[in-house]
Amino acid sequence: MRILTGNDLKTGAVTWWTGYDWSIHVEDAVDAGDQADAILAREAAACRVNNPYAIDGEKAPDGSVRPAHIKDRIRALGPTVRPDLTLKPADPDARNWVI
Amino acid sequence: MYRYDKYDQAMVDTRVEEFRDQVRRRLEGKLDDDQFKPLRLKNGLYLQLHAYMLRVAIPYGTLNSAQMRALGAIARKYDRGYGHFTTRQNIQYNWIKLAEAPDLFADLAKVEMHAIQTSGESIRNISSDQYAGAAADELIDPRPWCEMLRQMTTFMPEFSYLPRKFKIAVIASAEDRAALRWHDFALRIVQNASGEIGFEVYAGGGMGRTPFIAYRIREFLPTSQLFSYLQAVLRVWNRHARRDNIHKQRMKILVHDLGQEEFTRQVEEAFEHFLSLAEDFPQAEYDRIAAYFAPPPFEQGLSDEIDLSDPAFAAWVDRQVIAHKAPGYAIANISLKPVGGIPGDISADQMDVVADLAERYSFDELRATHAQNLVLPHVRKADLHAVWQALVEAGLADANLDLVSDIIACPGLDYCSLANARSIPVAQKIAERFADPARQADVGELKIKISGCINACGHHHAGNIGILGVDRKGSESYQLLLGGSGDEVTTQAKIAGPGFDEDGIVDAVERAVEQYRTIREPGERFIDTYRRVGMDGFKEAIYG
Numbered sequence: 001m002r003i004l005t006g007n008d009l010k011t012g013a014v015t016w017w018t019g020y021d022w023s024i025h026v027e028d029a030v031d032a033g034d035q036a037d038a039i040l041a042r043e044a045a046a047c048r049v050n051n052p053y054a055i056d057g058e059k060a061p062d063g064s065v066r067p068a069h070i071k072d073r074i075r076a077l078g079p080t081v082r083p084d085l086t087l088k089p090a091d092p093d094a095r096n097w098v099i
Numbered sequence: 100m101y102r103y104d105k106y107d108q109a110m111v112d113t114r115v116e117e118f119r120d121q122v123r124r125r126l127e128g129k130l131d132d133d134q135f136k137p138l139r140l141k142n143g144l145y146l147q148l149h150a151y152m153l154r155v156a157i158p159y160g161t162l163n164s165a166q167m168r169a170l171g172a173i174a175r176k177y178d179r180g181y182g183h184f185t186t187r188q189n190i191q192y193n194w195i196k197l198a199e200a201p202d203l204f205a206d207l208a209k210v211e212m213h214a215i216q217t218s219g220e221s222i223r224n225i226s227s228d229q230y231a232g233a234a235a236d237e238l239i240d241p242r243p244w245c246e247m248l249r250q251m252t253t254f255m256p257e258f259s260y261l262p263r264k265f266k267i268a269v270i271a272s273a274e275d276r277a278a279l280r281w282h283d284f285a286l287r288i289v290q291n292a293s294g295e296i297g298f299e300v301y302a303g304g305g306m307g308r309t310p311f312i313a314y315r316i317r318e319f320l321p322t323s324q325l326f327s328y329l330q331a332v333l334r335v336w337n338r339h340a341r342r343d344n345i346h347k348q349r350m351k352i353l354v355h356d357l358g359q360e361e362f363t364r365q366v367e368e369a370f371e372h373f374l375s376l377a378e379d380f381p382q383a384e385y386d387r388i389a390a391y392f393a394p395p396p397f398e399q400g401l402s403d404e405i406d407l408s409d410p411a412f413a414a415w416v417d418r419q420v421i422a423h424k425a426p427g428y429a430i431a432n433i434s435l436k437p438v439g440g441i442p443g444d445i446s447a448d449q450m451d452v453v454a455d456l457a458e459r460y461s462f463d464e465l466r467a468t469h470a471q472n473l474v475l476p477h478v479r480k481a482d483l484h485a486v487w488q489a490l491v492e493a494g495l496a497d498a499n500l501d502l503v504s505d506i507i508a509c510p511g512l513d514y515c516s517l518a519n520a521r522s523i524p525v526a527q528k529i530a531e532r533f534a535d536p537a538r539q540a541d542v543g544e545l546k547i548k549i550s551g552c553i554n555a556c557g558h559h560h561a562g563n564i565g566i567l568g569v570d571r572k573g574s575e576s577y578q579l580l581l582g583g584s585g586d587e588v589t590t591q592a593k594i595a596g597p598g599f600d601e602d603g604i605v606d607a608v609e610r611a612v613e614q615y616r617t618i619r620e621p622g623e624r625f626i627d628t629y630r631r632v633g634m635d636g637f638k639e640a641i642y643g
Contacts, residue, residue, distance in 0.1 A: 007146055007150070009125070009126065009197065010126065010196060010197055010198050011150065011196045011197070011198075012146060012149070012150035012151040012194075012195065012196065012197060013149070013150060014148070014149060044131075044132070045131075046128075047125075047128040047131060047132075050132050050146055051132055051146075068573070069573055070512070070573065070574070070575065071148070071512060071518075074148060074512060074513060074521075075148050075149065078149060079149070079513035079514055080513055080521065080524065081441055081513050081521075081523045081524060081527070082441075082513075085179060085194075
């Protein structure tokens with residue numbers, strides 16, 4: 001699956017395309033399929049996110065979206081060396097999701 | 100230290116307002132990303148993995164307590180309560196919001212700081228000896244020349260659109276504490292047979308994907324001709340640089356393509372031209388700048404005795420305290436490498452503590468080091484115990500300077516959009532493996548440097564043990580290098596063999612260290628043993 005990501009213009013926060021808007025939670029990401037390029041062009045022109053681009057993603061057994069590459073998983077969660085600053089500071093399994 | 104005059108302040112304040120307008124237009128959609136990116140980079144504002152990252156310049160690593168407090172306040176107000184000291188004596192913040200950046204810059208300007216030329220194809224923050232102005236072994240304080248160079252090169256049109264970034268270092272001692280020959284252009288202040296002060300000049304060094312050690316291109320350059328000579332070097336580079344290929348744009352590529360002799364010949368030819376223009380600074384201008392760096396009013400008649408009856412304090416003094424040029428004073432290093440911590444990271448509260456210590460005990464001066472630590476440069480020996488006690492309370496009293504846990508590490512894949520692998524967790528695991536102070540002391544001086552990609556921000560080419568993170572089919576992998584050095588005997592580390600995974604590289608480092616302990620001769624550091632036996636003396640122990 002192809003999922004779309006970028007960084008929010010104002011905050012720089014990592015964002016994911018939900019099908020109609022951008023979310024900071026990768027769980028909200030949807031498969032953009034063959035619409036990826038068109039959505040990216042439209043969203044780049046809208047200047048809401050910096051440099052949006054498409055990456056490979058996969059569906060986990062529980063149905064949640066997981067970026068295929070470790071770099072994008074770190075982007076999705078936060079720095080592995082500062083769990084307190086990630087999106088899931090209280091989740092002891094969060095690091096395992098990344099690595 | 101140097102203080103802004105009305106012209107400096109006006110330039111920085113004007114730049115803040117210019118950037119405020121650029122940010123406003125970006126947020127209103129009047130500038131797209133392609134238009135805005137070079138503007139924010141000219142102000143040190145990057146976009147990294149998780150957010151905007153700001154790199155603030157600390158000229159030649161010198162700052163005062165008001166500036167350190169302001170950096171702490173910025174960490175609280177605009178970031179997440181901490182900052183990260185870098186391998187170029189700067190500080191970075193990882194969680195900056197674009198809309199707040201102009202106000203942040205205004206706060207920086209109030210304490211005579213900025214982020215100009217901390218990115219882009221420009222002359223970057225000039226680095227120097229972290230002990231400048233205090234070291235017992237220096238000829239003169241190199242910082243006035245750093246400041247002269249900073250003023251010469253800031254906003255100068257010919258230097259504003261260089262082929263690529265350009266890094267300068269200046270030192271004034273035989274011992275090299277600034278990795279001189281890993282810079283594009285480097286100066287060692289020396290004295291000739293006639294007793295005149297001048298520069299020994301190096302050019303063409305750099306790390307990154309194509310590492311080179313700088314050549315010495317001049318044995319002695321009169322100080323009065325520095326500006327002409329630097330212009331000549333940059334003119335030759337500007338004329339011939341491979342602007343068509345991003346991987347060949349650095350000056351080191353040109354210098355080594357032309358060769359030492361031909362590059363030097365062309366520089367000398369251009370130098371004659373610039374000398375004829377008579378644009379070098381008069382002595383009076385140097386004197387004006389140098390006056391800012393007059394030694395602080397050291398007390399006379401102080402004792403050199405230190406009460407070392409407290410073993411923990413004695414261990415800290417033994418490792419962290421360096422000889423000072425003034426009797427009764429010492430240089431105190433502050434480790435930002437607690438075992439299990441993140442190399443170079445410091446909380447806002449710790450910044451306040453360090454600022455207070457500088458104000459009370461070190462003539463209001465602090466230094467940032469390229470090894471991601473801090474320095475109190477002028478501490479009375481009688482005050483060292485009080486300083487240590489405050490550092491203990493703040494969690495800043497580790498005694499590991501230049502030991503195996505004093506690891507240089509870039510932010511790596513935890514923060515950096517260019518990285519291929521994480522650096523920090525590897526540094527943490529190595530430090531934890533060697534956490535026992537007695538074991539560290541037994542191993543002795545060992546400089547480990549870790550980069551998360553070939554851009555080499557973690558200086559792995561200069562590591563006695565270097566580690567390079569790479570992407571191997573979507574997984575992190577780590578190459579082990581041995582034999583690098585950034586000191587006065589500069590050497591480039593060599594790859595030992597096949598790479599390792601995250602835990603494997605920690606085991607491999609331990610095997611290399613144990614081999615050193617087995618074969619070392621009395622008095623040998625790790626690097627000395629490596630130089631004696633070469634890679635062959637280590638390879639079997641590492642790979643079996």
